[in-house]
Amino acid sequence: MSTAAAPVGPAEAVAAPAPEERKRGWTGYLLLAPAMLWLLVFFIIPMVSLVSTSLYDPSGSLETGYSMTGHIANYVDTLSEYSKQFIRSIIYAGIATLACLLLGYPLAYAIAFKAGRWKNLMLVAVIAPFFTSFLIRTLSWQLILGDQAWVADILRGIGLLGEEGHLMATPLAVVTGITYNFLPFMVLPLYASLEKIDPRLHEAGADLYASPFTTFRKVTVPLSMPGVVAGTLLTFIPAAGDYINAQLLGNPQTTMIGNVIQNLFDGGSYPEAAALSVTLMAAIVVMVLVYINRAGTEELV
Amino acid sequence: MADSDAEDLVLTGVTKKFGTFKAVDDLDLTVPQGSFFALLGPSGCGKTTTLRMVAGLEELTAGAITLGPQDISYLKPYKRPVNTVFQSYALFPHMTIFENVAFGLRRQGKKDVKKQVEDMLELVELAQYGARKPTQLSGGQQQRVALARALINRPQVLLLDEPLGALDLKLRRAMQIELKRIQTEVGITFVHVTHDQEEAMTMADTVAVMNAGLIEQMGEPKELYEHPRTTFVANFLGQSNLIKAKVNGTDGDQIRAEIEGSTLRVPRDRAADDAAVRSGSVWVGIRPEKVFLAAGGTETSDGSNVLRRGRVTDVSFIGVSTQYLVRMPWGQELMVFEQNTGAREDFRVGDEVDLHWLPDHTFLLDADQDATAGVEREDLG
Structure with a gap:
C-alpha cells in the first residue's frame, strides 16, 4: 500500500495549483472587463466610425446621406487645402509646450525642493484654476490682453508695443492662452519626478566637486526626464488639437487645425472633418513615437 | 607629506x-x-x-x-x-x-x-x-x-x-x-x-x-x-559592573574602596577623577569577563578583590562563554562572563558564590555620574 501511495502524492501536488491558477486568471479578466468595455464603447467604436466616415463620398450631405465609396482622396484634398493651419497648429503647440517647460520647470523645482511647509499650498495653487471653467479662464485673458488693459498700457509706455499695436487677436495671444491653460499639465508630472529625487544625490554631487549648476545639469535634469517627457506630451498633444484659444484670443490668421475641424463638422462636411481628424491623430502619434524614442525614457529607472 | x-x-x-x-x-x-x-x-x-x-x-x-x-x-x-x-x-x-x-x-x-x-x-x-x-x-x-x-x-x-x-x-x-x-x-x-x-x-x-x-x-x-573615564563610555563600549563604594584611604599607590564591608583595591592611576576620590563616593567598575567565580567561602583575598556571598540568579550558556547574573547581598545584580575553557567550575542558579578579580582590572569613576548612561545601546540597534 505504502509503495502504491507514494507516487500519488507528488502527482496530486502538481495537479493541485491548476484550478487555483485558472481562478486567478478569471479574476484578472473580470477586473479588466469594465476597462475593456469602456475602451470598446468610447474608443474602438468611435475610431472605426471616424475612419469609415473619413472615407465617405464628400458630395453627400446630412439630408441626402453619405455613401461609402472608400474616397481616400479626402485625405489628400483636406491636407493640401488646410496644410497652413496644420503647420500653424504644430508650431503654436510646440512654442506653448516650450514656454510651459521653461515656466513650469523652475516652479516644479521650487515646489519639490525649496517650498518646505508651503509645498501643499503651492500644489493647490497650481491646481486651483481647474475649479473654474476652461472657457471662463480663457475669456478672462481677453480682458488681460485687451487694448485698454494695463498690460498693453505698460508695454506701450516702455515702447515695446507700438501706438497702434495690439496684444489681443494676435498669435502671441493664442500661444499665451495655450501656455496658460496647459501649464498645470506640465508642472504636475515634473513635480512628481523631481520630488522622487533623493536630496542626498545633490549632496553627493556637491561632495564630488560639482557646482550647484553642474549638479543640476548632470544629476537633476537626467533624473527628471520622465517628468519632462510626460509633461511635454500632456501639453503638446491637447494643445495641437486645441481650438478654444485660437477662437477666443486669435484672429482669422491664427486659425488652428482644431478650428478647421470644428467648422467643417458645423458645416456638415463630415468626411473632410473626419479625414483631418485622422490625419492629426496619426501625425501626433508619429511625432510622439519619434520623441519618446529620442528622449530614451526606457533607459531611465 | x-x-x-x-x-x-x-x-x-x-x-x-x-x-x-x-x-x-x-x-x-x-x-x-x-x-x-x-x-x-x-x-x-x-x-x-x-x-x-x-x-x-x-x-x-x-x-x-x-x-x-x-x-x-x-x-x-x-x-x-x-x-x-x-x-x-x-x-x-x-x-x-x-x-x-x-x-x-x-x-x-x-x-x-x-x-x-x-x-x-x-x-x-x-x-x-x-x-x-x-x-x-x-x-x-x-x-x-x-x-x-x-x-x-x-x-x-x-x-x-x-x-x-x-x-x-x-x-x-x-x-x-x-x-x-x-x-x-x-x-x-x-x-x-x-x-x-x-x-x-x-x-x-x-x-x-x-x-x-x-x-x-x-x-x-x-x-x-x-580604562573608561566616564560611566557612559564604560557602558557604551562593552558592558560594565558599576558598584557604589566609599573611599576609605590609600595604601601606597592603591586606593581602598569599601563596599558593604568588603574592601577593594584600585591602582591610583585607574581612578578617572581625583576629585571624586577625595570626595569619597565613587563607582567601582569591573568588566564582566574579568571577574571569576568561586564556590562560596572558598576564595581567599590575598591580593585580589573579592566580593562574597553572591547568589547565582541566572545562567546563560553562550558557547564560548557562560554568562552569570549574581545577586549580591545588597540586592544589586552583577554580570560575570566565564570562558568555557573546561578548567572552570560550573555553577547553577541558587549556588552561593564569591566573585574575585585583579585590582589592576578595576577602575574608579565619579559617583555623580549616572550609572546607566550609555546602557540603552542595544535598543538603538
Whole structure:
C-alpha cells in the first residue's frame, strides 16, 4: 500500500495549483472587463466610425446621406487645402509646450525642493484654476490682453508695443492662452519626478566637486526626464488639437487645425472633418513615437 | 607629506545649533593625517552633524575647521579636498557604475579617466561591473561603489557616514576588514562615523566616543575599553559592573574602596577623577569577563578583590562563554562572563558564590555620574 501511495502524492501536488491558477486568471479578466468595455464603447467604436466616415463620398450631405465609396482622396484634398493651419497648429503647440517647460520647470523645482511647509499650498495653487471653467479662464485673458488693459498700457509706455499695436487677436495671444491653460499639465508630472529625487544625490554631487549648476545639469535634469517627457506630451498633444484659444484670443490668421475641424463638422462636411481628424491623430502619434524614442525614457529607472 | 602633521584635520570650538538645540557643542578634535579615526556614539549624539560640517554640507554656527594650513570652515563643499561615503550610498541611479566612479574626476576636468576608474574598480573588486547600473548591484557591492567613487579623487580626508549600517552582519564583518585593508593601502585619513562600538574598535586607530554633542573620551580602542573615564563610555563600549563604594584611604599607590564591608583595591592611576576620590563616593567598575567565580567561602583575598556571598540568579550558556547574573547581598545584580575553557567550575542558579578579580582590572569613576548612561545601546540597534 505504502509503495502504491507514494507516487500519488507528488502527482496530486502538481495537479493541485491548476484550478487555483485558472481562478486567478478569471479574476484578472473580470477586473479588466469594465476597462475593456469602456475602451470598446468610447474608443474602438468611435475610431472605426471616424475612419469609415473619413472615407465617405464628400458630395453627400446630412439630408441626402453619405455613401461609402472608400474616397481616400479626402485625405489628400483636406491636407493640401488646410496644410497652413496644420503647420500653424504644430508650431503654436510646440512654442506653448516650450514656454510651459521653461515656466513650469523652475516652479516644479521650487515646489519639490525649496517650498518646505508651503509645498501643499503651492500644489493647490497650481491646481486651483481647474475649479473654474476652461472657457471662463480663457475669456478672462481677453480682458488681460485687451487694448485698454494695463498690460498693453505698460508695454506701450516702455515702447515695446507700438501706438497702434495690439496684444489681443494676435498669435502671441493664442500661444499665451495655450501656455496658460496647459501649464498645470506640465508642472504636475515634473513635480512628481523631481520630488522622487533623493536630496542626498545633490549632496553627493556637491561632495564630488560639482557646482550647484553642474549638479543640476548632470544629476537633476537626467533624473527628471520622465517628468519632462510626460509633461511635454500632456501639453503638446491637447494643445495641437486645441481650438478654444485660437477662437477666443486669435484672429482669422491664427486659425488652428482644431478650428478647421470644428467648422467643417458645423458645416456638415463630415468626411473632410473626419479625414483631418485622422490625419492629426496619426501625425501626433508619429511625432510622439519619434520623441519618446529620442528622449530614451526606457533607459531611465 | 614631508611634515607628518602638516595635513591634520583640526576642529576648534566647533558648534552647531538647529534652532535652540545644540547638536554639537564646542567640539575640539584633532585627526592626525593618515589615521583611521572613528566617531562613535548613539543616534542623535551629533556625530553625523560633525561629519557633515567637515564635508561642508552643514554650516558651522561657531568655531573653525582646518585641514593642514587651510581653513575650510566656510569653503563650499565642492571646493573641499574631502569626500564622503554616504549612509544610503547616494549613487547616481541614471549612471553606470563606471560613470558614478568617474564623476568626481570628470568634474575636476580630468580627461583620461578610464585607467584610473578601472584601477579603482579593481581595488574594490568590482572590475567586471563597470557597465551596470547601481540598482543591478547588491547592497554590499553598492557600498563598495560608493567607496570607490569617493576614494578615486584621492581626498585628503575620506568621511564615512555609517557606511556599513545597511549591510547584514556577515557582510559587515567582511567589509570592516576590507575597509581597513583599503585604508592601509591608500594611506588616506578616514573619519568613520558609527554607532556600532565593535565596528569602531575593530577598524579605528583612534576612537572618539561622543554623547550629547560632546566628546566623552578619546583614545585607542584598547585604552578606551580597559580604562573608561566616564560611566557612559564604560557602558557604551562593552558592558560594565558599576558598584557604589566609599573611599576609605590609600595604601601606597592603591586606593581602598569599601563596599558593604568588603574592601577593594584600585591602582591610583585607574581612578578617572581625583576629585571624586577625595570626595569619597565613587563607582567601582569591573568588566564582566574579568571577574571569576568561586564556590562560596572558598576564595581567599590575598591580593585580589573579592566580593562574597553572591547568589547565582541566572545562567546563560553562550558557547564560548557562560554568562552569570549574581545577586549580591545588597540586592544589586552583577554580570560575570566565564570562558568555557573546561578548567572552570560550573555553577547553577541558587549556588552561593564569591566573585574575585585583579585590582589592576578595576577602575574608579565619579559617583555623580549616572550609572546607566550609555546602557540603552542595544535598543538603538
